[in-house]
Amino acid sequence: MSTAASSQVILSSEFILSKYGESLAGKTILITGVAGDSIAGELAVQVSSANPSTLILTARTGSRVDPIVAKIKAKNPAVNVRFLKIDLSDLKDVKRAARDLDDVPKIDHLVAVAGVMMPPFAKTVDGVESQFGVNYLANFLLVKELLPKVRAAAPKSSIVICSSSAMRGGVVNFDDLNYNDGKDYDPRAGYGQSNAARTMFAKLLAEKLQGEDIRVFSIDPGAVASGLQRHFTPEFIDMIKALRESGEPLRDLDGRSIALPPFTGASEGAATLITAMVDPTIEGSNGAYLHHNAVADDEITSHVLNREHWTKLWALSEKLIGEPFNV
Template sequence: MSSQQILPSETIIHRYGSSLAGKTILITGVSGDSIAGELAIQLSAAAPHLLILSARAEERVTPVIEKIKSIAPSVNTRFLKMDLGDMSSIRKAVETLHDIPKIDHLACVAGVMATPYGTTKDGFETQFGVNYLANFLLVKLLLPKVRAAGAGSSIIIVASSAARSGKVHFEDVGFSEGKTYDPLVAYNQSNAARVLFVKALAEKLGDQGIRVFSIDPGAVQSGLQRHFTPEFQAMVAGAMASGGLVDLDGRPIEMPPWTTKSEGAATIITGMIDPTIQGHNGAFLHNNAVANDELNSHTRNHDNQVKLWELSEQMLHEPFAV
């Protein structure tokens, strides 16, 4: 395995992008100010057949589509309306894809960060619901289309370095209906859940040839930080200055440098197509390399992976049989 490198997306596309030609790719969380939007633009250079770009509102996606049309006019684009805070919206969105026989790559990039306490339409704590449970349901519903694409297809779940400090509070994922809620603890939990889900999914898929990875895109300034209060920003700045952050196991966490959206999107593309990591399915990727050693003992624990899958099925009131 190569060591970690911060690279622009263009480098990954240059190395391996030929495998994306003619493919159908679905990306969630697309907007003009997001890693997902940058990902779509970068992927368009590799001549995919269709980019399905998902967001809550079409106006968020429009500038990305216009950019793609200007640089890659032969690439087809399609807006997919989907609200990850509403499970019925996810189901309806998937139903509109009835004419799409296969999805070669599914990139679940959408998310929220450090939001005030709230719940989704279905009553789930917002960050757990949007960042994790929505992906669990979306992957379940789209897995037949990804499977139809055959070996080399991928499911990529964008997480965060926050997974290193996080754990799933199995007895109280909703923080006692907000009574014990802390925005950062909830964000960390949702990212730990994303990592646990990917590891469980990879194990269940076995040797079917579907690539599954969770991603730390690095410290990218984007619309994700819109809920940062001045107090929260001051706390983060203080932690960065003191180097005082530790993971769940007490290991020091080195604060990463700010990176560009292109550099953040690069590790997603690595997960999709880099042939050098295909023997590490289910891994956590950071800076374009396998980084399982960065994970804490909670997210590496197999029992927790199984427990989360079962809890997710219970919360959604339906099984997810792979």
């Protein structure tokens, strides 16, 4: 699966699992953002067929996870399923949730999928714009807290950070993450900012973990109809429709064209997450951004590729979580 993303066909989770799923047998997998209508929910059901030992499924409320637990029980009752409550808009709750896993000695795959897109301006409990806080900063802390368990599962354990092609239009506003306390907030810019941060984080984390044989990737799952579109306004939907009809490409921050992705099923959305977890052919590209089950670093903008931005983001994140993250 290691050829360029642009030359890839869109593959299903079933296909990726048929090639590489065997390595998930007996593993402990933690997935955030699990719900009946989410990509993470599909991922949980898909990987359950590969006989992991334990799936730790996180959400804000158990009722969101229940339909997925029922599907897993029907598909593979031998899998141990554990619900972990986390509200990613509250850093204290992220810490509390990590402590709830004190009895879990190792996590083979930490897959951070939860996210929110283009909500009206709001701040997390900790005072950070909500997309930056939920999509990125909570992951920074969650990874920090759980890294010892991922290390305990190495070699070939993984940390997978869901990102988005919206990363290509995103700028991390280091001096004003909150857009003048919401007065200059543009929901699209906020989503781009959070995804730029997600991909920068994976890059620097992989660099810091060099030599430890822990896989780290950020990925774009492609376009999937899910709960994510709940904040789309009629104007935004009309704008996307008009763009699709015109055939005009979007432009990334470096002026390169971005084709609007076709909508796929959730299986195809989850497939690139599975690629990040287990595809052995991409091991030499640790830290890469994946799209269509392949390394797609050529799609990353100069803003996101700028290593000074990675270190600046890391330092800013340490300040925001109130403690160092020494890898």
